[in-house]
Amino acid sequence: MNELFWLLLPVAALSGWYLGRRGLRSRATSRADSLPDAYFQGLNFLLNEQPDKAIEVFTRMAEVDADTVEIHFALGSLFRRRGEVERAIRIHQNLIARPSLTRRQRVQALLALGEDYLRAGLLDRAETLFQEVVESGEHVIEALTHLLDLYQQEKEWERARTVAERLGGLTGQSMDKMVAQFYCEQAEQAVAAGDRNRARNLIKRALGSDSSCVRASLLQGQLEQQFGNYRAALKALQRVRYQDVDYLPEVLRPMEACYRELGRTQDYLAYLQAVQQDYHGVSLLLAIAEQIQQRDGDQAAAQYLEQQLRKRPSVRGLNRLLELSLVAEENQVGTDGVLPVLQELFDGLLAGKPTYRCGRCGFAGRTLYWHCPSCRGWSTIKPIHGIEGE
Numbered sequence: 001m002n003e004l005f006w007l008l009l010p011v012a013a014l015s016g017w018y019l020g021r022r023g024l025r026s027r028a029t030s031r032a033d034s035l036p037d038a039y040f041q042g043l044n045f046l047l048n049e050q051p052d053k054a055i056e057v058f059t060r061m062a063e064v065d066a067d068t069v070e071i072h073f074a075l076g077s078l079f080r081r082r083g084e085v086e087r088a089i090r091i092h093q094n095l096i097a098r099p100s101l102t103r104r105q106r107v108q109a110l111l112a113l114g115e116d117y118l119r120a121g122l123l124d125r126a127e128t129l130f131q132e133v134v135e136s137g138e139h140v141i142e143a144l145t146h147l148l149d150l151y152q153q154e155k156e157w158e159r160a161r162t163v164a165e166r167l168g169g170l171t172g173q174s175m176d177k178m179v180a181q182f183y184c185e186q187a188e189q190a191v192a193a194g195d196r197n198r199a200r201n202l203i204k205r206a207l208g209s210d211s212s213c214v215r216a217s218l219l220q221g222q223l224e225q226q227f228g229n230y231r232a233a234l235k236a237l238q239r240v241r242y243q244d245v246d247y248l249p250e251v252l253r254p255m256e257a258c259y260r261e262l263g264r265t266q267d268y269l270a271y272l273q274a275v276q277q278d279y280h281g282v283s284l285l286l287a288i289a290e291q292i293q294q295r296d297g298d299q300a301a302a303q304y305l306e307q308q309l310r311k312r313p314s315v316r317g318l319n320r321l322l323e324l325s326l327v328a329e330e331n332q333v334g335t336d337g338v339l340p341v342l343q344e345l346f347d348g349l350l351a352g353k354p355t356y357r358c359g360r361c362g363f364a365g366r367t368l369y370w371h372c373p374s375c376r377g378w379s380t381i382k383p384i385h386g387i388e389g390e
């Protein structure tokens with residue numbers, strides 16, 4: 001249905017033109033015209049989801065009325081949407097070559113050809129055309145939107161940011177969250193290149209653009225931890241709880257390491273217990289159980305988990321409880337229990353389960369992507385919650 005809607009757009013434009021033209025003609029001449037039948041026939045094919053036949057009809061119309069720019073635009077657009085990019089490119093190139101085009105029509109043809117190139121993966125050519133369209137002052141928002149898409153595909157973050165900011169200014173729609181992600185991408189590049197100061201600076205700009213940017217806090221925590229600035233790292237990581245508590249599982253490991261380095265594991269346990277007010281995922285329970293185990297032993301940890309799992313059952317929690325029980329069992333001589341079997345079954349249950357899911361398109365996996373590989377949303381992928389999740 002969605003595809004049909006897009007197919008109908010050029011036809012809608014065409015019908016507006018045609019009716020206007022027909023009005024003019026009927027005043028000028030009384031000649032009977034066969035085109036309206038063809039037009040409605042084509043429209044009918046589209047409505048019945050037979051775009052091939054529609055294209056046939058519109059092609060015939062284009063042959064009868066070769067000067068008509070609008071029919072060619074409609075056809076080019078139909079071909080592109082059908083995936084016949086080469087034919088679309090040919091039509092739009094022919095249009096651009098016409099000396100009789102108005103300025104606006106020429107820009108429209110440049111934009112359409114740019115879209116063809118984008119679809120064909122010819123990104124350099126597409127970029128040049130979209131820039132030309134932006135400079136013309138016509139169809140600016142459409143061209144900038146395509147450029148934004150293109151620079152993200154090419155991972156040209158600096159340019160992507162400039163375009164996003166310009167687009168935000170024109171549409172009034174905030175691009176701050178996206179801009180913060182672009183800064184984070186650049187910060188990761190700086191980290192990889194060993195340029196710590198540049199990375200720090202970019203992270204600061206990310207947070208300046210979007211103060212709730214979890215990714216920037218995680219990056220900052222990672223960077224400071226790497227250079228032994230554990231206090232600074234903790235400060236960054238503790239921010240995540242307030243930015244978006246769903247990402248809490250991501251900070252637990254590095255946070256534990258920082259507290260340990262500072263010799264403050266008791267403070268870590270206190271922190272985890274305080275966070276329980278805001279976060280109810282099993283990762284937090286497991287982290288607390290781990291701290292109890294280190295301080296008071298296996299049995300205390302098992303007891304704590306059992307208590308908590310009665311309130312909030314979870315597969316990962318039960319699995320950990322089994323592990324703890326198994327250790328206790330092995331310590332008793334002569335026990336030949338069912339626990340090892342259960343443990344194996346649980347491991348099988350958890351193996352290969354996705355741990356992250358995109359809230360927008362449902363894409364799931366075991367890696368946290370900030371840019372969804374499926375729907376290309378930013379920060380739409382989060383740790384999975386619930387009985388089988390985090």
Ligand SMILES: [Zn+2]
Pocket residue numbers: 358359360361362363372373374375376377380
């Ligand atoms: Zn997605």
